[in-house]
Amino acid sequence: MALAATIVVDGLIYASWLFVVALGLTLVFGVLQILNIAHGSLYAVGAYAAASAVGLFASLGFAPVFSLLAMLLAAMAVALILGPILERGLLRLFYGRGEVVLLLVTYALFLILEDAVKLIWGVNPYYVSEPYQLFGNVAIGPLFYVGYDFALVVLAILCGAAVWFGLNRTAVGKIVLAVIHNHEMSASMGVNVNRVHWMAFTFGVFLAALGGAFTAPMISVQPGISVSVIIVSFAVVIIGGLGSVEGAAIGAVTVGLARAAAVHLLPEAELFSIYLVMAAVLIFRPEGLFQRAAARKI
């Protein structure tokens, strides 16, 4: 029983930041039809930027509480700088070339960003310790958890609720949904599709960077974190169905629980378990859990 509780708690904590990252991935796919391999690199950039920003705030003499603000600002800065540059300057050139070509473009971008990150921040790990103790410890049964981990769960719920509300209850969201549904028709109805594209991409970058920034205190920020994130978030969005917010949530929880169960019961199968779940879901629901079957084209 205690073991089951541990697995659930660990799984939810893992699912929380994963959901934030995967939400960005699934939104970008929904609007731009791009499965962005470089999303993991953007996560890494967010984590590094947060490490720098928290260090900067600490050296300026702000109280540790402000490190949360520093991380948020870092994620915003990454999104506002990289989002428009990458979408307008690069991805735009390849629209209409098919999903696979765009996948390879983002793969090239991933390779470029990997080295760019090393050039900017070096190869030594960064540790962001200031925010981690802000929320104290929480006791669940005999085990103690760091409060920060639960703050992440709250952050994930906030992000999910905000995105759901924004998409379904605001005018801007309706426009975005219209573009997801049909680019050409939206354009002919007077929607500035190009603007929706770069804004959606920038928001996707923001979510990736936000995930990276707020996990930075839990991990050592070093080269290689982007790869592990991208393969797991791929699994999440595929399980949930590409382009679906609810799907990303269910997918993240599924992956989080599967991984936590594997870590506690069969540690050898950690990575294996995630992809096994993904393969199992695809075998029974070929388009993911939350995807409606597409009309067949003749």
Add this chain to the structure above:
Amino acid sequence: MSRTAISVGAVGVIGALLAIGALLPSWLLFLVTMAASHGVVSLGILLIMRGGLVSFGQGLFFAVGGYAVALTVNRWGATDALVLVGLGGAAAGLVGAITGPLLARYSGIFFGMLSLALSMVLYGILVKSTALGGSDGFNIPRPTILGWRLEGASGDYALYALAVVVTGVAAWLCAIYTRSVRGLVTLAIQANPLRVEYLGASVRGIMALNFALAAVLGGVGGALTVLALGHIEPTFAYWTQSGEFVFVAILAGPRSVSAIFAASLVLELVRSFSNLYFPNTWQLALGVFLLAVILFLPGGIGSLGQARIWRRPTKGRDLAALRAGEAAE
């Protein structure tokens, strides 16, 4: 090109490469060996890609072929390179024959992601299994060919010759296969699977066969790579490895079998030169190169030579192939 022309061409190219190999410096010899061994895997992707699907998990078969060979060498002491290459292809083909019918149900990006998932499952198993060397992998001794031990410079050349001949024969067979009825129906599947079904052909059946053939080619590539490298590790199944295979197929373009090997060689050259001149930023250089190719050469290397043929279509089967290709775009 008629079947005879292809066969004559294939023999000519293999012969020429064998002669050139004797003159190449050893570093370039090894590079061409690697390019041929990797190119044959991308050749498999070409077969699937002609049906409109792209597999991001050919690393699975690459690794299955490689590990089958490496384990046979270390556990049972088999050393004959020809037997080992056949074994690698057969082992991967068996896995492909099992997974093929399952994967043939999927389309588009889901096919790609499911194949990626399968290869990552294998990667996850390989990394954690200490019996197979874990994440470090293990080494194997140099093989023999017909009882002759391959050592030193002549051994390097023999491995080069093996890679050239095996991949040359594979390319020759693929060139013939792509012009056969099944090969042409594959192109029609890319254009419209539903119509092909209505016309009475089994889309799943043909794609499953293509997938199994691609698996055999992947296994052969893995076997050749292991024999030339003398080392195997789980990264054979890693998604970045599969990504490189896809990239070579895209770089070559869907029209030409021989362009695959040119593309594979280009990638190997770019990789080693950027490794040499930009040791800390070679990934960046490779990424910029990939972007430049996709941007400025959308039809791939194969489209360079075929621009003229395009305007002046030849008769018979080639014309049908060209039209089918045109309809697909």
